[in-house]
Structure formats: C-alpha cells, structure tokens
Amino acid sequence: MTAAVRRAGLGGLGLGLALPVVLVSIWEAAGRAGLVPQGILPAPSLVAEAWWAWAFADPGMGLNPYLGTWGETVLFSARRVFAGFACAILIGVPMGIMIGWNRLVAGAVDPLIQSLRPIPITAWLPFAIAVFGIRDAGAVFLIALGAFFPIVVNSTAGARDVPRNLIRAARMMGANERQLLLRVVLPAALPNIFTGMRLGLGIAWTAVIVAEIVAVKSGLGYVLWDAYYVGRMDVVIADMASIGIAGFLSDRVLVALSGRVLHWKQAVRA
Amino acid sequence: MTEAVAIRGLRKVFEGRAGAVEALAAIDMTLAEGEFACILGPSGCGKSTLLNVIAGFEAPTAGTAEVFGMPVSAPGPDRAVVFQEASLFPWLSVRDNVTFGPRMLGRPKDETEVLARRFLDLVGLAGFEHHLPDQLSGGMKQRVGIARCLILNPRVYLMDEPFGALDAQTRMQMQELLTHVWDEARGTVLFITHDIDEAIFLADTVYVMTARPGRMRSRIVIDLPRPRSIELLTDPRFNALRAEILRQIREEASKAMAAIAAEERARR
Incomplete structure (x- = not known):
C-alpha cells in the first residue's frame, strides 16, 4: 500500500465517523432539551453512565442485576455462540465436502438440507425448548442449526467447484481418495468455507439473542428483554451496543484467522 | 525395442445433449x-482426448490403451502429465508442489528433498522454492509442472x-529447456501440440492426425541430430520437414472445412 492510499483510507475513516458523531450529538441535545421522553430514549450520556455501572460498579448485595454483571453476561452469550458455532463447523464442513464431492451423498443428503433450510431459526424455538427444555442445550442447538446452513452450503459449493485439472493432477501423482479429500479438495474449498463461516457467525449471534430471550435465563438476550420489562431502556440500549461490538469483534477474529490460513490468497494481492 | 505405449482400435464418443x-x-x-513423439493436428481433432485416455482420465468407448503391457484403467504416477494450464496447487509453495507426488506415495523424505532440489535446478527454478504459484510467470509455472513430473520418475510423460x-x-x-531436460532425464514422451515448429524441434517422430473424428494420418520420422538448439529452425532439413507437414495439415484443415460445409x- 502506498502512503497516498493509506491517507485516503484514514480520510475515509474520518468521513465514516462524522455521521454517527452528528447523530449522537443530535440525540444528546434532544434529550437534554426535553424533546424525547427519557424513559423511552435516554440520552447517550445516560446510556454511557448505565453501561459503566453495569460493567464496573460494585454489585453490593446483588439485588440490582445491572451493577457489575456486564462481563459475565457477555461471557454467557459468547460461550453459547462459541459452542454452537463449533458444532456447526464440525458437522457442516465435513458434510458439505462430502455432498460436494460425492454424487451419492449429494443425492441422499442435499434434498433434506435444502428442505430444512427455508425454516427460519425463530420457527425452531418451540421445538428446541420442547426437546431441550429451558437450558443451555436449547440455545446451543439453535445457534448450531442457524450457523450450520450457510457453512454446509458454502462448503458444498467449494468442494464441487475444485478445478478438474487439480483433481487430475493429484490423481496422476498418486494421491488416493483420502489424500485427495484432505490435501486437495479441503484446501481448495477453504475460501468458500470461510465465507460460509462468516455468514454462519452472524446468524449465530442472532440465534443466541433469540434463544436467550425465550429459552434461557442469562446472557445478553435475557438481559435485553428483562431490562425492557423493568423499564431500563438505558440498559437495553447498552445491551444492543454490546451485542453489536461482540458480533463485530468475533467477525474480526474470524477474518484474521482466515487471512492467516488463506495466506496464499493474500500473497497474490500484495 | 519395448513398446512403451500401445494404442489399438481406440475409439471415443462423447454423449452430449446435442x-x-x-x-x-x-x-x-x-x-x-x-x-519423443509429438502429435500434431487441427484443433478439435481429439489430440487431447487421446492423451486423456492414456493418462486414465477418460475411458475409451472401444479399443485399448496399454503402457508397458499394462492396460490403462486409472491415472497413476507411472504416467506423468503436464497440463496446458500448469494446474499447480495454489496453496503450496513451489517446493511442496514438486514434492506432492512423492509425499502422497510415501517415498523417503530426505531422498525427496534431494531430488526436488535437483529437478528444480534442472528446470532453472533454484531460489524459487518458497514462492507460491501465483507469484510466478506462466513459463515458470510450467517449469514447476515439469519438475513435479520428473520427480515421479514415470515411465511415460504425457504433455498436453x-x-x-x-x-x-x-x-x-x-522448448529449448525441454530438449535440454530430456537429454538429461530421457524417458518416453507423448507431446500434444498444434505448432509445427515445436513438433519438429522436439520430436523423434511426428504423428499427424486427421480432422475430427481423429485418426492417425501419417508418421514422420524427424532424423535431426541431438542435442538440438534454436539454430536448427533455419536448417534446410528443418524447412523441408516443415513444408511437408504443413502440406498435410493444410489438407486436413480444408477437409475439415468441407465437412463443416x-x-x-x-x-438445410
């Protein structure tokens, strides 16, 4: 990257910050001027205050759930996302590769996947609660299911679109079926697999909030709905922002990981 | 002399929608x-199909292909293939692309390292071991494609x-590099091309194919001395061979045009 391009990038960042800063300022001013009822839309300064207390205040007797509990709340959600997302990868990637690679497997499994895929993740909620109860397993199931579909579909595409001559080259060099799958089809499909994982991670965060609102009694989704019920809109907004940050950071981690694994793609751009 | 490749009554029909x-x-x-045999023919005459059958990539509709007396049934490291697009693994370094075959075959590691160095040297890629394929030019990629075949020590080289x-x-x-490599490594080569100069320059024998459906039209022995260098292109014997082959190719081309008409x- 040249210095000029970098400057343009920083300029772009400054420009991108301008609009949010303006909006937040208007919001703050409107709140102070009494134009917006603070019980419905508290000013940003009040949200920041509540967020600070939620994160760092002494919980005291533990009677106020919004004092010093932010960290554990985020961890509850993050752990569920991690567990569900890991299940989705462990099942979705091998299954997708087999569907993309083997016509027999595709014929047997793909129609089932394609017919389940249009069912929205929210429609699975009663089923998940009925089967797993009000427990972690229900939430993890929903997250895994939601993340599974984009992962399996993209892994399938990746395995199906491996250039024919790469397969032929591996075969003529003596690779057997197992080596072909692990050394050629899997690495060739990795760019698609990472695309599927990024989409799946986004759905995983959606699923964890929905599941926590309905099916479990902890985490960012639970606090979101609970705070709404007791009229703590400042905590609701802080919670929404927390979800956004968690989703953003986990996506960055995944992007950094894919950059490392797919270094051979980065090298071309450099 | 032993028959390295024997093709008998080979027929290939592709069933398509049309x-x-x-x-x-x-x-x-x-x-x-x-x-070192070059197969020369107009485009669409089935040259590549013939190579794919010998490589084991495609099954013949009728007839047989044998390599050193063994009927071809699947691809294998006894028949190394150099593809038109180098078809290297883009996620592997040059060295790992070259050692891919021996690693799949479980050949001893240190021996493989030594051979990889030797063949990368031979094709002029010393110092590029850690480059990725996409960092190489087309010619360099093809050198890797040749080196990964040499290291297999195959009985037949198939070049498409x-x-x-x-x-x-x-x-x-x-082309100069390949004659140089071949003088060193030897081996049986089936080389597909539509470039007459290339065929004469490289081959011991040139096979001219007819327009589709492909048949062998003629077999021309190239009795030019080896080692060969680029000066050969202006040799009168080279030009005589060129004129004869060109005449045959032209005939095939006009036959093909007539057939289309x-x-x-x-x-109608």
Whole structure:
C-alpha cells in the first residue's frame, strides 16, 4: 500500500465517523432539551453512565442485576455462540465436502438440507425448548442449526467447484481418495468455507439473542428483554451496543484467522 | 525395442445433449521406449482426448490403451502429465508442489528433498522454492509442472500443449529447456501440440492426425541430430520437414472445412 492510499483510507475513516458523531450529538441535545421522553430514549450520556455501572460498579448485595454483571453476561452469550458455532463447523464442513464431492451423498443428503433450510431459526424455538427444555442445550442447538446452513452450503459449493485439472493432477501423482479429500479438495474449498463461516457467525449471534430471550435465563438476550420489562431502556440500549461490538469483534477474529490460513490468497494481492 | 505405449482400435464418443460426438475414430499407434513423439493436428481433432485416455482420465468407448503391457484403467504416477494450464496447487509453495507426488506415495523424505532440489535446478527454478504459484510467470509455472513430473520418475510423460498458452519468446525458451531436460532425464514422451515448429524441434517422430473424428494420418520420422538448439529452425532439413507437414495439415484443415460445409448443407 502506498502512503497516498493509506491517507485516503484514514480520510475515509474520518468521513465514516462524522455521521454517527452528528447523530449522537443530535440525540444528546434532544434529550437534554426535553424533546424525547427519557424513559423511552435516554440520552447517550445516560446510556454511557448505565453501561459503566453495569460493567464496573460494585454489585453490593446483588439485588440490582445491572451493577457489575456486564462481563459475565457477555461471557454467557459468547460461550453459547462459541459452542454452537463449533458444532456447526464440525458437522457442516465435513458434510458439505462430502455432498460436494460425492454424487451419492449429494443425492441422499442435499434434498433434506435444502428442505430444512427455508425454516427460519425463530420457527425452531418451540421445538428446541420442547426437546431441550429451558437450558443451555436449547440455545446451543439453535445457534448450531442457524450457523450450520450457510457453512454446509458454502462448503458444498467449494468442494464441487475444485478445478478438474487439480483433481487430475493429484490423481496422476498418486494421491488416493483420502489424500485427495484432505490435501486437495479441503484446501481448495477453504475460501468458500470461510465465507460460509462468516455468514454462519452472524446468524449465530442472532440465534443466541433469540434463544436467550425465550429459552434461557442469562446472557445478553435475557438481559435485553428483562431490562425492557423493568423499564431500563438505558440498559437495553447498552445491551444492543454490546451485542453489536461482540458480533463485530468475533467477525474480526474470524477474518484474521482466515487471512492467516488463506495466506496464499493474500500473497497474490500484495 | 519395448513398446512403451500401445494404442489399438481406440475409439471415443462423447454423449452430449446435442447428440453424440465422435472424437476419435480408430487410433492405432505404438511408441517405443525412449521415443519423443509429438502429435500434431487441427484443433478439435481429439489430440487431447487421446492423451486423456492414456493418462486414465477418460475411458475409451472401444479399443485399448496399454503402457508397458499394462492396460490403462486409472491415472497413476507411472504416467506423468503436464497440463496446458500448469494446474499447480495454489496453496503450496513451489517446493511442496514438486514434492506432492512423492509425499502422497510415501517415498523417503530426505531422498525427496534431494531430488526436488535437483529437478528444480534442472528446470532453472533454484531460489524459487518458497514462492507460491501465483507469484510466478506462466513459463515458470510450467517449469514447476515439469519438475513435479520428473520427480515421479514415470515411465511415460504425457504433455498436453504445455507451452500453448505462453508468449512466443517464453515458448521458445521452454522448448529449448525441454530438449535440454530430456537429454538429461530421457524417458518416453507423448507431446500434444498444434505448432509445427515445436513438433519438429522436439520430436523423434511426428504423428499427424486427421480432422475430427481423429485418426492417425501419417508418421514422420524427424532424423535431426541431438542435442538440438534454436539454430536448427533455419536448417534446410528443418524447412523441408516443415513444408511437408504443413502440406498435410493444410489438407486436413480444408477437409475439415468441407465437412463443416457439407454438414451445413445437410441441415438445410
């Protein structure tokens, strides 16, 4: 990257910050001027205050759930996302590769996947609660299911679109079926697999909030709905922002990981 | 001399949506061990199909292909293939691309390292071991494609227009490189091309194919001395061979045009 391009990038960042800063300022001013009822839309300064207390205040007797509990709340959600997302990868990637690679497997499994895929993740909620109860397993199931579909579909595409001559080259060099799958089809499909994982991670965060609102009694989704019920809109907004940050950071981690694994793609751009 | 490759009554028909296309009509040919054979023919004459059958990538509709007496049934490291697009693994370094075959075959590691260095040297890629394929030019990629075949120590090399996508300058360099490599490594080669100069420059024998459906039209012995260098291109013997082959190719090309015209008329 040249210095000029970098400057343009920083300029772009400054420009991108301008609009949010303006909006937040208007919001703050409107709140102070009494134009917006603070019980419905508290000013940003009040949200920041509540967020600070939620994160760092002494919980005291533990009677106020919004004092010093932010960290554990985020961890509850993050752990569920991690567990569900890991299940989705462990099942979705091998299954997708087999569907993309083997016509027999595709014929047997793909129609089932394609017919389940249009069912929205929210429609699975009663089923998940009925089967797993009000427990972690229900939430993890929903997250895994939601993340599974984009992962399996993209892994399938990746395995199906491996250039024919790469397969032929591996075969003529003596690779057997197992080596072909692990050394050629899997690495060739990795760019698609990472695309599927990024989409799946986004759905995983959606699923964890929905599941926590309905099916479990902890985490960012639970606090979101609970705070709404007791009229703590400042905590609701802080919670929404927390979800956004968690989703953003986990996506960055995944992007950094894919950059490392797919270094051979980065090298071309450099 | 031993027959390295024996093709008998080979026929290949592709069943497509638009009906069946006969790519190869009835091919009979044998290559002696150590022979460098070039197959020359108009585009669409089925040259690549013939190579794919010998490689084991495609099954013949009728007839047989044998390599050192063994019928071909699947691809294998006894028949190394150099593809037109180098078809390297983009996620592996140059060295790992070259050692891919021996690693799949479980050959001893240290021996493989030594051989990889030797063959990368031979094709002029010393110092590029850690580059990725996408960081290389077309000619360099094809050198890797050749090195990964050499390391297999195959009984037959199958080359499918390996220099067809290169610019004229690089192509000439690669042809010189290949004769040089071949003088060193030897082996039986079946080389597909549509470039007459390339065929004469490289081959012991040139096989001219007919227009589709492909048959062998003639076998021309190239008795030019080796080692060969680029000066050969201006040798009168070279020009005589060139004129003869060109005449045959032209005949095939006009036959192909006539066939297309006849087909058009029949359709109307």
